[in-house]
Amino acid sequence: MSSFFLTTAIDYVNSRPHLGTAYEKITADVIARYHRLKGDDTWFLMGNDEHSQNVFKRAQEQGKDPLAYCDEMEQVFREVWGRLDVSFNDFIRTTDRKRHFPAVQRMAQVCQDNGDIYEGTYEGFYCVGCEEFKPEKDLVDGLCPIHKTRPEWIKEKNWFFRLSKYQQPLLKFYEEHPSFIEPEVRRNEILRFVEGGLDDLSMSRAGQSWGIPLPFDPKSVVYVWFDALINYAAAVGYGWDDALFKKRWPANLHIVGKDITRFHCVIWPAMLMSAGLPLPGQVFGHGWVFFKGERMSKSLGNMVDPLDAAKRFGPDPLRLYLTKEVPYGGDGDFTWERFEEKYNADLANNLGNLVNRVAAMTERYRGGQLTAQSGGPLATVAAESARAYAHAMDRLALHEGVASAYRLISAANEFIAETQPWSLAKDPANAARLSHVLYDAAEAVRIAAVLLLPVMPSSAVEILRRLGETTAPADLRLDTASTWRASGERAILNAGALWPRLEDKGAPNVSENTTPATPTVPASAAATETTAPAAAVAPAAPAGIHATEAGIAPSDAAAPELISIDDFMKIQLKVAKILEAERVPKSKKLVQLKVDVGEVAPRTILAGIAESYEPEQLVGRTIVVVANLKPAKLMGIESNGMVLAASPEGGGAMLLNAEPAVPGTRVR
Ligand code: MSP
Numbered sequence: 001m002s003s004f005f006l007t008t009a010i011d012y013v014n015s016r017p018h019l020g021t022a023y024e025k026i027t028a029d030v031i032a033r034y035h036r037l038k039g040d041d042t043w044f045l046m047g048n049d050e051h052s053q054n055v056f057k058r059a060q061e062q063g064k065d066p067l068a069y070c071d072e073m074e075q076v077f078r079e080v081w082g083r084l085d086v087s088f089n090d091f092i093r094t095t096d097r098k099r100h101f102p103a104v105q106r107m108a109q110v111c112q113d114n115g116d117i118y119e120g121t122y123e124g125f126y127c128v129g130c131e132e133f134k135p136e137k138d139l140v141d142g143l144c145p146i147h148k149t150r151p152e153w154i155k156e157k158n159w160f161f162r163l164s165k166y167q168q169p170l171l172k173f174y175e176e177h178p179s180f181i182e183p184e185v186r187r188n189e190i191l192r193f194v195e196g197g198l199d200d201l202s203m204s205r206a207g208q209s210w211g212i213p214l215p216f217d218p219k220s221v222v223y224v225w226f227d228a229l230i231n232y233a234a235a236v237g238y239g240w241d242d243a244l245f246k247k248r249w250p251a252n253l254h255i256v257g258k259d260i261t262r263f264h265c266v267i268w269p270a271m272l273m274s275a276g277l278p279l280p281g282q283v284f285g286h287g288w289v290f291f292k293g294e295r296m297s298k299s300l301g302n303m304v305d306p307l308d309a310a311k312r313f314g315p316d317p318l319r320l321y322l323t324k325e326v327p328y329g330g331d332g333d334f335t336w337e338r339f340e341e342k343y344n345a346d347l348a349n350n351l352g353n354l355v356n357r358v359a360a361m362t363e364r365y366r367g368g369q370l371t372a373q374s375g376g377p378l379a380t381v382a383a384e385s386a387r388a389y390a391h392a393m394d395r396l397a398l399h400e401g402v403a404s405a406y407r408l409i410s411a412a413n414e415f416i417a418e419t420q421p422w423s424l425a426k427d428p429a430n431a432a433r434l435s436h437v438l439y440d441a442a443e444a445v446r447i448a449a450v451l452l453l454p455v456m457p458s459s460a461v462e463i464l465r466r467l468g469e470t471t472a473p474a475d476l477r478l479d480t481a482s483t484w485r486a487s488g489e490r491a492i493l494n495a496g497a498l499w500p501r502l503e504d505k506g507a508p509n510v511s512e513n514t515t516p517a518t519p520t521v522p523a524s525a526a527a528t529e530t531t532a533p534a535a536a537v538a539p540a541a542p543a544g545i546h547a548t549e550a551g552i553a554p555s556d557a558a559a560p561e562l563i564s565i566d567d568f569m570k571i572q573l574k575v576a577k578i579l580e581a582e583r584v585p586k587s588k589k590l591v592q593l594k595v596d597v598g599e600v601a602p603r604t605i606l607a608g609i610a611e612s613y614e615p616e617q618l619v620g621r622t623i624v625v626v627a628n629l630k631p632a633k634l635m636g637i638e639s640n641g642m643v644l645a646a647s648p649e650g651g652g653a654m655l656l657n658a659e660p661a662v663p664g665t666r667v668r
Pocket of ligand 1 (some may be wrong): 012023288
C-alpha cells in the first residue's frame with residue numbers, strides 16, 4: 001500500500017470561507033478520496049492561518065481576544081468543511097502551541113545555525129491583504145494589483161532569510177523534478193521568476209506581539225508566511241515528534257491557489273533546503289473561481305457562501321459543478337443560473353433519471369432482481385471510461401476524470417433509448433434479452449457511481465445502495481469495483497427521484513416511459529426552499545421512541561383520517577446527521593443518538609431502533625427527524641425529537657435516508 005500525504009493552503013480567518021476557498025478544499029477532497037479509493041494510505045491535512053495582521057484587526061474590531069476569535073473561527077471553518085463533506089484527516093492552526101510553535105522555532109533556529117538568517121533593515125512597501133513585501137515594479141498605479149489597495153511603506157529592523165543563495169539549487173531541482181510544479185503554465189511562470197534572480201526575504205516583523213517569537217530574538221515575531229508554510233511539516237511531527245515526521249514527510253502534494261504558488265514553489269523549498277529536509281513531491285497551483293466573471297472579494301460584496309450553494313441541493317451538486325465545470329488548473333466561473341442549469345442537465349435529467357429508469361424498470365419487469373451477465377457493448381465503454389478516468393485523476397485532470405464517468409452515463413442512457421426495454425417487455429420471447437439489457441444498464445450505472453465516489457460521496461453511495469452493492473463504501477477499491485461483474489445476483493431498489501428537476505418543484509421524476517415511480521422518501525428532501533410540500537407521498541410510519549418503546553402502535557393506514565396541509569406543516573421534519581450513537585444500558589430497543597440538525601449544538605434523541613442497527617452502523621447517516629416534538633424523558637435520558645423510520649410488519653425499523661441533503665434542511 002503506498003502512502004499519500006496531501007495538503008491545502010491554510011486559510012486566513014478574518015472572514016468566513018467563501019466559494020473560492022471552498023473550491024480548493026473540495027477539489028483537494030476529491031483527490032484525497034480518489035487516493036483512498038485506490039487503497040492508498042491517505043493523509044489529508046488542512047488548517048487555518050491565524051497570525052495575519054488582518055486576523056488580529058478583525059478580532060480587535062469585534063472587541064475579542066485574538067486567540068478567542070480564532071477559536072470561534074475554527075468552529076466556523078470546521079462546520080463549513082463538514083457540510084461540504086470535506087474529509088480531512090487533520091486540521092492544524094498556526095496558534096497551536098504543541099505542534100506549530102515548536103516546529104516554527106526549530107526551523108528558524110536550524111536556518112539560523114546554517115548561516116541562512118542575518119539581521120538587516122527592510123524598507124519598502126507591504127500589502128497587508130497579501131501579507132507580502134511588494135517591490136515597486138509589482139504595483140499598478142501605486143496599488144496592489146490583487147487587493148487594489150495602497151500598500152504601507154515600512155522601514156524596520158528585520159531578520160532576513162538568504163533566499164538569493166537558493167536560486168541555482170532551486171533551478172537545478174526544478175530541472176531534475178519536472179513535475180514539481182503543475183500545471184505547466186505555473187511552472188513556466190516560476191521558472192521565469194527564479195531565473196530573474198531572487199532577493200533575500202524579510203522573515204521577521206518587529207514591534208508586533210501577534211505571532212511566534214523568534215528563538216534567537218524573542219522581541220521579533222516570525223513573518224506570517226515563513227510561519228504559515230511550516231504548518232505542513234508541523235502537523236506531522238517536525239520539532240515535536242521525529243518518528244512521526246520521518247513516517248509522513250515529505251508531503252506528496254500541496255494544493256494551493258495560483259496567487260500563492262510562488263510562496264510554495266520558491267520560498268518553501270528554499271526553507272526546506274536550508275533546514276536539510278526533503279522537498280515535497282508536487283505543488284499544484286489551481287485557478288480561481290470567479291462569480292459572474294469577477295474575483296470574489298469582501299469589498300465588491302460578491303462573496304458566495306458555499307453553504308448557500310450547498311443548501312440549494314445538498315453538497316454533491318456543488319462538488320460536481322466545481323469539479324466538472326472548471327478545468328483543474330484553469331479559472332472557472334460560478335453563477336446561480338449556470339449552477340441550476342447544470343444541476344438539471346447533469347443530475348436531474350441525466351444521472352438521476354438513469355438511476356430511476358433502471359431501478360423502476362427492474363422492479364416492474366424483474367421484481368427488483370437481476371442476474372449478472374457477461375458484458376455487452378456497455379462493458380467495453382465501462383472499461384474504457386474507467387481506464388481514462390484513472391489516467392485523468394492520476395494527472396489531476398479532475399474535470400476529465402468526471403467527464404469519463406459521464407461518458408459512461410451518457411452511453412447507458414443511449415443504450416436504454418436504443419434497446420427500449422419497455423418494448424422488449426411486451427413479448428415474452430424477449431425475456432432473456434430484457435434481463436441482459438437491464439443488467440447491462442444497471443452494471444454501467446454502478447461502475448459510473450464508483451468513479452463518482454470521490455466527487456459526490458453521499459450520492460454515489462446512495463446509487464450504489466440502490467444498485468445492490470453489498471460492499472461497505474469504505475472497503476470499495478477502484479480496480480475491483482470498477483470492473484464489470486459477470487456473476488452473482490443483484491437486488492435493485494427503486495427508491496424514487498434522487499434529484500428532482502427544478503421546475504418540477506419537487507415532484508417525483510417519472511422514471512420510465514410507462515410507469516411513474518413511487519418514491520419511498522419524499523423527493524423534496526433534497527430540494528429545500530423551492531420545493532412545494534410533497535403531499536402526495538405516503539407518510540412512513542414513525543419508528544421513533546413514541547411508536548415503539550413508548551408502546552404507541554403506528555396508526556392503521558386502512559381508513560386514515562385526513563388532515564389538512566396546515567396540520568401537516570405543524571410537524572417540523574428536518575434532515576439530521578448522526579454524529580454519535582450508543583445503546584442505552586438496560587434497554588433492548590433504545591439507542592441514544594447525538595444528531596446535527598443544523599443548529600448551534602447537536603441534539604440528543606432516543607430512538608427505538610437498537611434491534612435493527614448496531615450503533616456503529618448509524619454514525620454518519622443522514623436521516624429525517626421530527627424537530628419540534630416536546631422533549632420526553634426515557635430511562636432517565638431526555639430525548640429532543642424523534643427519528644423517522646419505516647416499520648414493516650414483523651420486520652425491523654428502516655431509517656429514512658435523507659442523503660445528500662444537509663442537516664437542518666426542512667423536509668415536507
Ligand atoms: N493563508 C494563506 C495561505 C497560506 S498556506 C501556507 C492564504 N489564505 S487565503 O485564505 O487567502 O486563501 C486560501 C486559499 O484559497 C489559497 O490557496 C487561495 O489561492 C485560495 N483562494 C482564495 N480565493 C479563491 C478563489 N476565488 N478561487 C479559488 N481559490 C481561491 O492565501
